[in-house]
């Protein structure tokens with residue numbers, strides 16, 4: 001018998017990417033019973049990662065009480081990146097961090113081998129509006145000790161039309177010192193005036209532009225509010241047009257090619273690894289530590305699927 005399996009790179013059934021893909025969000029509840037509805041644009045059935053960005057959740061604006069009350073839960077193999085446009089959120093974790101985050105500041109938690117945390121919106125008088133992004137750690141960094149960093153002084157992006165913050169990487173000759181483990185960029189862009197702005201892009205990077213509010217036009221294409229336009233590598237120039245008081249977030253990075261398994265709050269490389277992470281959380285193993293918070297409960301892991309989880313590359317989609 002010969003092996004008839006075809007390796008993905010030679011599988012001609014995989015379609016070529018078009019110039020750009022519009023990623024429409026799907027709505028998910030943050031917690032089963034309460035909490036704000038999240039608009040998730042990544043992972044998407046068309047695309048699993050943009051650079052090493054593997055998860056994009058957009059929430060609010062909402063004045064709903066307890067909009068964000070996410071009890072203790074674990075993570076592995078990824079970084080969580082929290083960025084607010086308005087509101088106030090308290091982060092606590094199993095390595096002893098207690099940190100409030102405000103708009104324009106960055107919380108970045110590197111789960112590495114394992115950490116647990118909780119997130120609570122703590123000022124009901126200010127609308128909660130923000131994003132949470134995840135970054136998959138490359139194999140070389142995913143077993144590292146967990147750490148948490150808070151950045152309150154990130155560099156400002158300023159042109160005649162826009163103001164913004166570079167929260168990860170380098171953009172328009174502005175660099176953030178935020179530590180990531182693969183080449184990435186993350187920028188909030190706010191239009192003070194209406195008009196069109198051009199920015200230089202890294203042709204090695206792929207990008208996503210999330211239309212947070214207002215009218216956002218990327219490379220001449222209208223991006224509906226809440227959606228994200230994906231741009232494949234090769235573009236040297238970003239054309240961003242908008243009306244005044246509109247907001248976008250640009251993320252990007254070198255295409256991430258390691259096959260991964262994303263299951264619940266874990267990222268691993270094999271079914272057995274994921275099963276062990278789940279067992280460690282359910283049994284209260286040292287791996288995920290413990291901490292006290294004002295929520296006072298922990299989120300149980302879902303059942304493992306009956307089918308064996310198999311690692312998949314972020315791209316291209318396999319149909």
Ligand code: MN
Pocket residue numbers: 073075080117265
């Ligand atoms: Mn989390």
